[in-house]
Amino acid sequence: MSVGKTVLELEDVNKTFGAVNALSGIRLSVLAGEVVALVGDNGAGKSTLVKIAAGVIPPDGGKIHFDGEVVDFRGPMDATKAGIAVIYQDLALCDNLSVTANLFLGREIQNSAVSPLNEEAMESKVLELLSELNVGQIKEIDIKVGSLSGGQRQTIAIARSLIGQPKVVLLDEPTAALGVAQKVEVLKLIRRLADRGIGVVVISHNISEVLEVSDRVVVLRLGKVVANFETKNITSDDVVAAITGSKSFS
Amino acid sequence: MSNQIQSIKVWFRNQLTADFSVLPVGISLLFLSIIFQSLNNRFLSGENLANLISQNVPLALIATGSVLMLLIGEIDLSVGVVSGLCASIVISLNVTKGWSPLSSIAVGLIVGALIGLSNGFFVTKFGLPSFVVTLAGLLTWQGVQFTVLHSSGTINLPDGFISSLMSTYLSKNMGYLFALIALGIYALSILNNFRKRKNANLKARSVQASILKFTVLAVIILGLVRLLNASRGVSAAMVFLLVVVTIIDYVTRRTKFGRNIFAIGGNLEAASRVGINVKRIKISVFVLGALLASLGGIFASSRLLAVSTQSGGSDLLLNAIAAAVIGGTSLFGGRGSVWAAILGALVVGFISNGMDLMSFDSETKLIVTGLVLLAAVSIDSVLRSKYRKRG
Ligand SMILES: Nc1ncnc2c1ncn2[C@@H]1O[C@H](COP(=O)(O)OP(=O)(O)O)[C@@H](O)[C@H]1O
Ligand SMILES: [Mg+2]
Secondary structure (H helix, E strand, O other): OOOOOEEEEEEEEEEEEOOEEEEEEEEEEEEOOOEEEEEEOOOOOHHHHHHHHOOOOOOOEEEEEEOOEEEOOOOHHHHHHHOEEEEOOOOOOOOOOEHHHHHOOOOOOEOOOOOOEOHHHHHHHHHHHHHHOOOOOOOOOOOEHHHOOHHHHHHHHHHHHHHOOOOEEEEEOOOOOOOHHHHHHHHHHHHHHHHOOOEEEEEOOOHHHHHHHOOEEEEEEOOEEEEEEEHHHOOHHHHHHHHHOOOOOO | OHHHHHHHHHHHHHHHHOOOOOHHHHHHHHHHHHHHHHHOOOOOOHHHHHHHHHHHHHHHHHHHHHHHHHHOOOOOOOHHHHHHHHHHHHHHHHHHOOOOHHHHHHHHHHHHHHHHHHHHHHHHHHOOOHHHHHHHHHHHHHHHHHHHOOOOOEEEOOOOHHHHHHHOEOOHHHHHHHHHHHHHHHHHHHHHHHHHHHHOOOOOOOHHHHHHHHHHHHHHHHHHHHHHHOOOOOEHHHHHHHHHHHHHHHHHHHOHHHHHHHHHHHOHHHHHHOOOOHHHHHHHHHHHHHHHHHHHHHHHHHHHOEEEOOOOOOOHHHHHHHHHHHOOOOOOOOOOOOHHHHHHHHHHHHHHHHHHHOOOOHHHHHHHHHHHHHHHHHHHHHHHHHOOOOO
């Protein structure tokens, strides 16, 4: 596995909601080509961290470096344009639209601004992308997304994030709602994203899954980073101990 | 054998899960034709069909707007009144004030567009449900319509451009020419699609299915022209309706604007997350819907050769929404086609006209139309839940 330079770095990021310190002094870096698992108890601040990196909410303090530059995202579109893709738990797919239409939603290919949609160009790109990702389960791309299974929908959501050629992909609990076989498929897919040189951040509650898919495990507890493990050096007991705070790792 | 059954099943499933399936409404039309024709053999005569179509062109125009509204997950309850108000403005400017027909029509359409703009503004700016905003509009515009017609109550339309909208018919040859041009354009678009897919190295669509679709359409269109030519011929209003619906259908299926409409109706949250300007699209659709309602009103006044305080009232609103839904447009947003408006309007028209021929009273007609609407809504709901398997 080829891990490259740092693509995303948070430096002393803080966020409070009223009296709650959702995040304080967060330092986190994500390298190109690695999978970082973000774990922690409910309310630890995982989703808040992802939302800040995605430009959905602004941090109260601290800096975000992306691809070597300090960035100040004014909204999610800024982050998307810069090259950060987010896959939320609810996936946000349009069930009434085809696989192709969903993948290109909001950035359809047209020959010019006033031209009709170039369906053929979009379909070709989708076929190419799906075969690159080696996802065999999706055979028809003009089928409506509403008739696909949960795992297939998750795959579509992940594939969609790749249309914009992102450098970082953030996934909030991508396997929470899936069956066993589908989980395996999605984990493989996440691994393949990293193999393409993308920096991947995965939020997950499932520790065995975290150990299986990640290169590093970052543990949040009460809004602070309490551990930053190399996955190959640890066991699930270490992760649990860090999450619950029964043992200190810093 | 079981293989064949399997492929028929798959075909049916694809039909039912498609954006828009003509299957239910097509079967309804066939069924109604058979019943009414067997009860009264004048039903499918050229004269009666010409009558039926001209009765329903205004309804189909208004229903086309209702389809667009339903596609974005909204509803406009003021379309009937808006059609009546705009027609009243147009006729009163033309007849009472002596304005030229075209400038009167232009003013009427501008008023319609402004009403749509105002509806869209209140819905998107304040997040109000569209049924409330347009219900308020229904009362307001009704009041304005009464004011416009105040001095007279009814204005009769003399011979002229506006009255000719509904009374112009193509010559027999022109009727066939129109049919052939329409079929030619359709054939070219199919061929063009095959060529583009081939150039992009994509899997070709089924040739048999394309030929079948084309043949069915050709038989229906040429047969219809032949029937109509046996009487007064193809009406200009019908040609106008078909051209309008073809253009809007193209816009909804082949342009970015149309794709955004379906996305908003399918999943509002997803649409706004990918940066679609939801407010702008919604307001545009409110304007389009109101414009189509205004056009429908103008055609209705042309048919009745008058406007009155009754114009746009009675069951017009419900029939427009019924036509959209019976035609296969989902009440839940994001599923349907503007062709549903025409097919649904035909079902509503078939029921009304067929029962007229059998001299049923209007009470029975209302009940039957209501039941058909209920059936259509139930089918919509069942399809929606049945074909959303998850796992
Ligand atoms: N929009 C918000 N307003 C107020 N408090 C919030 C908001 N979002 C998150 N919080 C609080 O911030 C803390 C971290 O939340 P979150 O990031 O969602 O945790 P996690 O995803 O790790 O479960 C929690 O105490 C939560 O209640
Ligand atoms: Mg969370």
